[in-house]
Amino acid sequence: MRLNGLNILITAAGQGIGRASALAAAAEGANVFATDINSEALASLSAENSSIRTSRLDVTKQSEIDDLAAKLPKMDGLFNCAGIVHNGTVLDITDADWAFAFELNVTAMMRMCRAFLPGMLERAGETGTASVLNMASMASSIKGFANRASYGATKAAVIGLTKSIAADFVKQGLRCNAICPGTVDTPSLRGRIAASADPVQAEKDFVARQPMGRLASVDDITPMVIYLLSPESRFVSGQAMLVDGGVTI
Template sequence: MTSVRDFEGLNALVTGGASGIGAAIAALLLERGAQVAVLDRDTAGAPGGTLALKADVTDDGAVKAAVDAAAAEFGALHTVVSNAGVGAIGAVTDNSDDEWHRVLDINVLGMVRTARHAVPHLRRAAADRPGAVSITQTCSIAATAGLPQRALYSASKGAILSLTLAMAADHVREGIRVNCVNPGTADTPWIGRLLDQAPDPAAERAALAARQPSGRLVGADEVAAAVAYLASPAAAAVTGTALAVDGGMQGLRLRPAN
């Protein structure tokens, strides 16, 4: 258990916070002193001690109700972590229009809806806690590197990267910082399901690990630590930043091992 309590007196909302990276983020913010609300379609896995709010990010009314409920319960909202999202596999020829609409609706418009309804609460909080009010969005290495069989997923994450920069510019003078994290291939339930579908799950896991210079998958707790930094008062001067948590996948070009 960490002894850091840098979120004491701060209130956070984490979308997609009942599993995987989102649950790790919610648990870490709670551990570091925040009051935490989790917005998810299925809240069964929400960490103990969080306020569980059932909502689907494709439903604008449900998102508004959940965001408003968190702000009302806590009295203010300082930190939003927009993490809800889905994966997609295939080249540009492989997914139908319906699938493109579905994934973009969740991954991109889900973050738009969350921010749309959170920003009024964040504006009010920013006057009392300068530097401590933020939105952090879960993006991906897929936004900045070309990955095979990820056309739709990459397009959605590229949109999130651009959205993060635009939102940071729009809200910096209001005291709201906006950043994103770009995980590499993370050891999450979605990756687990992907591996289960492979002809040789062990070989597929080894291949995914090998394409990261660190030689392993990224842990959900490592992504959570990066989010906690970006959302914390220690990052008061950080906005419009994409923080890679990818084992060196984006920036390193190693020679083949002997």
């Protein structure tokens, strides 16, 4: 019960790392508030664990974020998990894809923090600590990878935003960290593999870049999520925490 009684908000909780994190946080005693743009995915999450409270949320819409912030209690933890992966070099990027990658991967994260930090700072004043966790990546933000130009740029920006928030509020008990996973076996990854010209080879290529010789499962990532959201990490802030199977050794 490492999150016992804490209010934790998770975006993109309908599938993948977000869903696994919502379930793991609930198992650790948190009051979990799960959001996603996909209502069916949220209904499936509620069916799996009825204690998790769900709300449909498009994190690119400021009005929806503000409405949710007005309805929910003050948060002890916020996991900004929503994001998108675009494939291609700088020569392949369209202005629209570049803009949307930053809108979803970075700007939406900033807006979530802006909306929920006032309540989190109050909670930090009451309990001694509160935690923001932002989804970054080891891909191109920490280590360069081919065909990840816009994605890597956004994830590097996430790390910069994370460190800025950490520096601004470290004296008020609010911590902010980023998590940088390796290649994780999620519905998003499966979709990208299926869309490739040679799905069998694409999967082999994803596995080959992991020194441990396999893709990560979501359960390889959630222990770090729980640690960074919990008071156990109360002396950790401004860090980009790698969970990458040794890719960046």
